[in-house]
Amino acid sequence: MIVTLTPNPSVDHAMVIGSLARGEVLRASESRLDAGGKGVNVSRALAANGAATLAVVPLGGHQGHLLADLLGTTGVTHRPVTLAGSTRMNVSVLEPDGTTTKLNEPGPTLSASENTTMIQTTLDAAEGADWLAVCGSLPPGATPDIYAALRAGAGARGVRFVVDSSGASFAVAVETRPTLIKPNHEELAELVGHALPTLRDVRDAARELVSSGIEIVAVSLGADGAALFTADEAAHAHASVSAPVSTVGAGDCMLAGLLHGLTSGLSIGEALVSGVAWGSAAVALPGSSVPTPADVRTVAPVLSAELPLSMELGH
Numbered sequence: 001m002i003v004t005l006t007p008n009p010s011v012d013h014a015m016v017i018g019s020l021a022r023g024e025v026l027r028a029s030e031s032r033l034d035a036g037g038k039g040v041n042v043s044r045a046l047a048a049n050g051a052a053t054l055a056v057v058p059l060g061g062h063q064g065h066l067l068a069d070l071l072g073t074t075g076v077t078h079r080p081v082t083l084a085g086s087t088r089m090n091v092s093v094l095e096p097d098g099t100t101t102k103l104n105e106p107g108p109t110l111s112a113s114e115n116t117t118m119i120q121t122t123l124d125a126a127e128g129a130d131w132l133a134v135c136g137s138l139p140p141g142a143t144p145d146i147y148a149a150l151r152a153g154a155g156a157r158g159v160r161f162v163v164d165s166s167g168a169s170f171a172v173a174v175e176t177r178p179t180l181i182k183p184n185h186e187e188l189a190e191l192v193g194h195a196l197p198t199l200r201d202v203r204d205a206a207r208e209l210v211s212s213g214i215e216i217v218a219v220s221l222g223a224d225g226a227a228l229f230t231a232d233e234a235a236h237a238h239a240s241v242s243a244p245v246s247t248v249g250a251g252d253c254m255l256a257g258l259l260h261g262l263t264s265g266l267s268i269g270e271a272l273v274s275g276v277a278w279g280s281a282a283v284a285l286p287g288s289s290v291p292t293p294a295d296v297r298t299v300a301p302v303l304s305a306e307l308p309l310s311m312e313l314g315h
Ligand SMILES: Nc1ncnc2c1ncn2[C@@H]1O[C@H](COP(=O)(O)OP(=O)(O)OP(=O)(O)O)[C@@H](O)[C@H]1O
Pocket: 183, 184, 185, 219, 220, 221, 222, 223, 224, 225, 226, 239, 240, 241, 244, 247, 248, 249, 250, 251, 252, 253, 254, 275, 276, 277, 279, 280, 283
């Protein structure tokens, strides 16, 4: 069982336009609403592939009701935390060449008691789970010390702890020494404070974090695939997608595929391949759609025989 907490979930509104132009009225050719937020997406991907998952989701206002309705169509079992404030709506603008521009609202301001309820609801839900994954940004009012409380609670329950976030709160979360973190290329560079132009630089940065006490550092690398590092192992995998449609949620699907692989007894390399398969399959889908097993079968991820350390990243 993989339990997710999305401290700041969203209704994701995706629109397809011809090309983004500032100051213009742009008419969308397609539009869709999805249940969103990084942890929600992880649970959606797991549920779509038949894996046991439970999503803890703070919800408030009319958009919170809308998010609950959208969640109801995904097959994800979710446990709500009722908020006074309103759940946010995030907008994705998709262009035909696959370029995705996101406009993310800050989200509701949580009170101290709502923070406490969110933490306790999450730890209750995590009883007996294999993993607790806390994914995405923190809403106003949610202080980064929730990570220490969740890390301690997960540890006391024998539950492995995953964090996928960004910015200052991610740096605080990393200090709690999660079992696994999943930064993307830019987020890893931000964590270590310098650019990481090649896979060798990514490896060295990841090893720094592993040696500080994080068991698994998985780094998603966009079109360059993903890499995974532990104290004893390192792996890289990649899959080509001929026509990328939307990258929204690709990292969440990659994390979901990785965790599913790890809970299914796969090796580190096989679990990484599973993550890349789910992440790359997601990129071929609209909005923040998550891949089904049939979608996953359309991609052919390759595990690199050895780390392509000289690979230049982010082109
Ligand atoms: N253009 C692409 N072609 C093939 N695979 C891709 C592409 N972009 C992303 N992927 C796949 O999706 C995974 C996650 O992508 P990325 O590194 O962009 O994550 P992310 O920035 O966390 O995404 P998000 O935050 O939007 O969920 C990659 O590891 C890769 O497997």
